[in-house]
Amino acid sequence: MSVTAPKGFRAAGVAAGLKPSGRPDVALVVNDGPSDAAAAVFTTNRVQAAPVQWTRQALADGRLRAVVLNSGGANACTGPDGFADTHFTAEHVAKALDLGAGDVGICSTGLIGVRLPMDLLLNGVTRTVAQLSADGGPAAAEAIRTTDTVSKQAVRLSADGAVTVGGMAKGAAMLAPSLATMLVVVTTDAVADAATLHRVVSEATRLTFERIDSDGCLSTNDTVLLLASGASGVTLAEAELTALVTDVCMDLGKQMIGDAEGATKDIAITIKGAASEDDALEVGRAVARNNLLKCALYGKDPNWGRVLAAIGTTKAAFEPDELDVAMNGVWVCKAGAPGESRDLVDLSGREIAIVADLHAGTAEATIWTNDLTDGYVYENSAYST
Amino acid sequence: MSVTAPKGFRAAGVAAGLKPSGRPDVALVVNDGPSDAAAAVFTTNRVQAAPVQWTRQALADGRLRAVVLNSGGANACTGPDGFADTHFTAEHVAKALDLGAGDVGICSTGLIGVRLPMDLLLNGVTRTVAQLSADGGPAAAEAIRTTDTVSKQAVRLSADGAVTVGGMAKGAAMLAPSLATMLVVVTTDAVADAATLHRVVSEATRLTFERIDSDGCLSTNDTVLLLASGASGVTLAEAELTALVTDVCMDLGKQMIGDAEGATKDIAITIKGAASEDDALEVGRAVARNNLLKCALYGKDPNWGRVLAAIGTTKAAFEPDELDVAMNGVWVCKAGAPGESRDLVDLSGREIAIVADLHAGTAEATIWTNDLTDGYVYENSAYST
Structure with missing residues (x-):
């Protein structure tokens, strides 16, 4: 169930035609709340893709209602036009969901230096909105695959079963600290403010994704997002939430290493x-x-x-x-x-x-x-x- | 003619049985003077092979009469026993040539973590002494090959033809700054003191071998030696000598990149x-x-x-x-x-x-x-x- 395992989340994934293979390539994750607290860790590469620049801005207020992810194109090194494409995508989603563009994060992965085919992308986004469901996590995880041979998903429950943490990831090469190259969305129905989430996702990333190094290469698009709906009504001790999120991240990280391009060991x-x-x-x-x-x-x-x-x-x-x-x-x-x-x-x-x-x-x-x-x-x- | 192109040098190369293939694997270069000034640049790897440790000590006085080089074993990570092997090899050569052990440099290349078969090596060294000749440069260059598909040699003359610089190199992987992984011996019949030679070899290396990076890996055995016999009786301006040595090093470096393991570009x-x-x-x-x-x-x-x-x-x-x-x-x-x-x-x-x-x-x-x-x-x- 990945990102839709925690209460308060819906997701979807569709094939929008961005990938020549015709496989799913656009995903949408929506946080229905009641809370929309969020935090993220981004690539430390100084050449940062338009969606990284956008999402960093969108997250400045510690809130995010939705995340659009696409494979089939990284929208990196695409200049002001590429940033405008990302902005426009966020506006498009926001309109469909009755949100502000600043409530929408964007993640892209694929070839660097090529503009996205916006007509195909926006059409795909519209279809993901129509298909959003509380069991759409696996479809979303499927749509962010690039050279991944399988989708990567993980779920953990708190000791008393009251809180769920779910996650999905893509990444099969260009895995390097910091970060391992990847797009990751982790969701939880715990109650937590943005500052707490920032500490939690930073520590979890430090102990997991930053210690994975597949080929020493550092991507322009790495993003690890943590979204909290608060739908469980339960506030965990920060240490317990950190442990749960770390556990999900380690699981996803090991799945990535296990699926690294061409790897046999x-x-x-x-x-x-x-x-x-x-x-x-x-x-x-x-x-x-x-x-x-x-x-x-x-x-x-x-x-x-x-x-x-x-x-x-x-x-x-x-x-x-x-x-x-x-x-x-x-x-x-x-x-x-x-x-x-x-x-x-x-x-x-x-x-x-x-x-x-x-x-x-x-x-x-x-x-x-x-x-x-x-x-x-x-x-x-x-x-x- | 490589290292024997300048006046005052003899060399030889033999197959001593260190390589399973039976190819030549022991080389000897002798500087007959009148001068025995020498200088070197060594790997910056903190794990340094016994021959690197030895040659650094031998060069402390700025003098070197002979250099033994072997392929078929790096004698790195071999502990005190490995250092004793190198010391003993130097004593063996010194005795045969009527020198002190401190007049002899040693260079080794091959697998790390394995002792050299000393009986085979010393027997081979004895045979190189017997075969030393003023046209033995190519045989020496042949004997230091590891996965090199061809031997690497280069020669340059000063503008007026009075001074010759010659060199040989081995290296086809683990090429990294600083240094590119390699064994290099450069000889000249110019008159130059050790301090000058040190500046010359440092600058030449900085501009050439340190700017070659085949696979980012830094070896435990990298050595670039510069020996001056003074047999031409000519003292060049330091800038001209530096330019000549740099030219030889660049030539050797490009031969190494051109022969890097598996490379097609x-x-x-x-x-x-x-x-x-x-x-x-x-x-x-x-x-x-x-x-x-x-x-x-x-x-x-x-x-x-x-x-x-x-x-x-x-x-x-x-x-x-x-x-x-x-x-x-x-x-x-x-x-x-x-x-x-x-x-x-x-x-x-x-x-x-x-x-x-x-x-x-x-x-x-x-x-x-x-x-x-x-x-x-x-x-x-x-x-x-």
Whole structure:
């Protein structure tokens, strides 16, 4: 049920013809309230798509009633005309729903540098309005897919069952901190003000999407939206709401890594013994971005030297001759030198766990990534995405 | 003739059995003087191979009489035993040539985390000593190849023909600043002291190898050595010597990019209109490391949005709506929005020129890279390298 699992939300998804494949490509999520509090995290890329610029403005008052999402075109690097297209789309939705344009967020994904076919898009938007329903979450999740092979949805309930958090995501490449490239809409029927939601979505993103790094590339369109209808009438402790939203985001994030373009391995890189969490994250990201390591893991080769070479590029606190590295439980590197035999490492499964101990402190963090494969090259070279 | 083109140098290369393929894998370069001034630039990776640690020490006095280079094993992450292996190799060469061990530099390349088979290596070194000759440069260049499909050599003469600079290089992946991953030995018969040579090799490297970025990975073994025999009896102006050495390094660097693993495109990324050279370099490197762009170029797809997405990740001075981007002469992006039609761009040839104008100043720099292909994935996944 994804975004329509919590009370107070309706959604829809239709095929508007933006995708040459004819698959669904326009989604609409509406918050019927009583509250319309909302918050978001956006890409840190300085080149930001028109919908990111628009939605940031629309959210300035901490309120959002509806979100239009389209695949089939990112509307990024499209200049003032592209921004006008986004503005016009918001006006169009607002009119149909009897809202102000500033109550409508917009998210787009697809090829950069191409204007959207506005006639097709607006026609699709009109049809989503007509099809809005309280069980439209899956259809909306379907319509935001790009190269995703499956739609991504997640739902969690609070301990007492009184509050629901639901989410949908798209993202299968250009996953990078911060953020992993993606469009994400998370909804809840909890009662929460915009300031609380902002803290919640920021913390959840920091612990999940910002620690996913599929290919080191940072998109122009990344958006994580959190909408609260308040329809449950229940106010959770902020910590519990944060935990629920984080759980939904982690679930969605793992679905994205599992579906990353061409990937055959899901790789968790845990850095232990770091002097600080920042050090652990810096080292984890450096390892996750090492193309040579990612190719080796695709080839089921426990080439731990590439882990050390990646660690050595960072500014984190460590001594090279104190580094330990384990691959799937085998400590192939001890004190910066060969440890247990690499022949003991079994990399035949999809899950790979790499642990590096810096022996410089007690902080720890995990970054999730995947392997680099000919499938990735094919998906990103054979056609424009 | 590479390293033996200048007067005062002998070299040799033999097959010692370090490589399973049976190809040549041990090289020796000897400087017969009268001078033995030398300087080097080493990898900035904090995880440094034993031969890097050794050669840095040996060069502390600004002198080097001989250099042993081996492929078939990097001797990196091998602990104190690996360092002892390097030390012992230097002692072995020194004894055969009637030198001190501190007169001998060592360079190794190959798999990380594995000890070298010392009996094979020392036997090979003994044979290189026996085969040293004034025309042994090509044999030495052949013996340092790893996945290089051809040996890399270059020679330049000073304007009056009195001074010669020669060089050899190996490197076909893990090319990253700073340095591009490589072993390079440059020789000259110019008269120059170690301090001058240090300035010359640093500047030449800064302008060439540090601006090559094949796959963003930084090796544990990168070494660029410059040896001066003084056998010509001629002292060049430092600027002329720098220009000659830079020319040789650029030639070798372009040979490396042209032979990068699996590459089908040689890509020059020029950043113009930057507020500073550092800004231009930061932006150029960000573009050169964008896997999505590199895949698109492999697919001959002028996907300029990926250039802007990469630029947007940097801290360089620019405004997103002022960015211009050209691909092979076609300005596909003007003022951050679509410019000339991408259909006009011809990416069918091997050479691709990308120019981005930041409109933030007058500084400019070029980074050289290549595309990301299934061939690269294959070479780095199918076996340990």
